[in-house]
Amino acid sequence: MxxxxxxxxxxxxxxxxxxxxxxVDQRSITRRAVLxxxxxxxxxxxxxxxxxxxxxxxxxxxxxxxxxxADQSVxxxxxxxxxxxxxxxxxxxxxxxxxxxxxxxxGNMAFYGDVLADGGEYTLSVTLDDGSGxxxxxxxxxxVNVSEPDDEHVVALLGAGKADExxxxxxxxxxxxxxxxxxxx
Numbered sequence: 001m002x003x004x005x006x007x008x009x010x011x012x013x014x015x016x017x018x019x020x021x022x023x024v025d026q027r028s029i030t031r032r033a034v035l036x037x038x039x040x041x042x043x044x045x046x047x048x049x050x051x052x053x054x055x056x057x058x059x060x061x062x063x064x065x066x067x068x069x070a071d072q073s074v075x076x077x078x079x080x081x082x083x084x085x086x087x088x089x090x091x092x093x094x095x096x097x098x099x100x101x102x103x104x105x106x107g108n109m110a111f112y113g114d115v116l117a118d119g120g121e122y123t124l125s126v127t128l129d130d131g132s133g134x135x136x137x138x139x140x141x142x143x144v145n146v147s148e149p150d151d152e153h154v155v156a157l158l159g160a161g162k163a164d165e166x167x168x169x170x171x172x173x174x175x176x177x178x179x180x181x182x183x184x185x
Contacts, residue, residue, distance in 0.1 A: 061153040061175065063115035066126070068095035068108045069182045070159020070166075076128035076138075078156055080112075083120025095158075116149035124169045126156050134159045140167035148173075157181055 068074050075094040082088045093110040101108045116122070125141040128134070146152050157168045160181035168181055 060109075060111065061155075061172075062111040062113040063149070064089060064112040064124075064154045064156075066093050066095065066110040066156045066158065067178070068158045069098050069161065070134050071097050071099050072132075072134070072159070073097045073100070074128055074132040074134065074158055076126060076132055078110075078112075079125045079127075080115055080154070081123040081125075083118055083122065088115050088122075098159075116146055116152070116154065119147050119149055121145050122154060124154065124156055126158070126167050128158075134166035137166040140165065140169075142169035144169050144171045146171055 064078070064080055066078055073094075073096050075092075077090065077092050079087060079091075080089040089112055091110070091112055094107075095110060096105050096107045098108055121143050122145075123141065123143050126139065128138045130138075132138070144154055146154065152171050152173055155170050155172055155178065157163065157170065157178065159166055160168060160178075163181045170178070170181070172178060
C-alpha cells in the first residue's frame with residue numbers, strides 16, 4: 001500500500017483514501033486529480049503491477065527520500081551535501097517499521113523536495129538515534145551521482161532485505177528500481 005506525504009514530508013494518508021484533498025509537500029492534489037490518476041491507474045494496471053507502482057511512486061517520490069524497510073521503527077537525521085560542497089538539507093525523520101505499515105499504520109517514508117538542482121555527486125549522511133540502529137549500524141555516508149536532477153530521485157533505504165548494508169544510498173528514476181534491494185517495491 002502506498003501513502004501520500006503530508007507537508008512535513010512524512011507519509012500520512014493511504015493512496016486509496018476517499019479524501020477530498022490530499023496534501024503533497026507544499027502542493028495539493030484535488031479530488032479531480034485523484035480520480036484522474038485512479039482511472040489512469042486502472043488502464044495502466046493492465047500492463048503490469050510495477051507500472052502501476054511506478055505511476056503512484058512518481059507522484060510521491062521527491063528529490064531526496066528516506067525509506068524504512070526495516071522491521072523496526074527508526075529515527076534520526078539525513079544530511080545532503082551538493083556537488084559544490086554546500087549542505088542542501090539537514091532534516092530529521094521518525095519512521096515506523098515496515099511491519100507496522102503492513103498492519104495499517106502510516107509513516108515509513110520521508111520526502112524532501114527542492115534539493116537536486118544540478119547534476120553531479122551528492123553526499124548523503126544518515127545518523128540514527130540511540131536505540132534506532134539497524135543491525136548495529138547507526139551511521140552511514142555515501143555518494144551518489146545524479147545526472148538528470150529533474151527525472152531522478154535519491155533514496156536512503158534503511159533495512160532493505162536484499163541490500164548488502166543496513167543503510168543504502170541509491171538514485172532511481174522510478175519506484176520499481178528499488179526492487180533490487182527489497183522485493184516489497
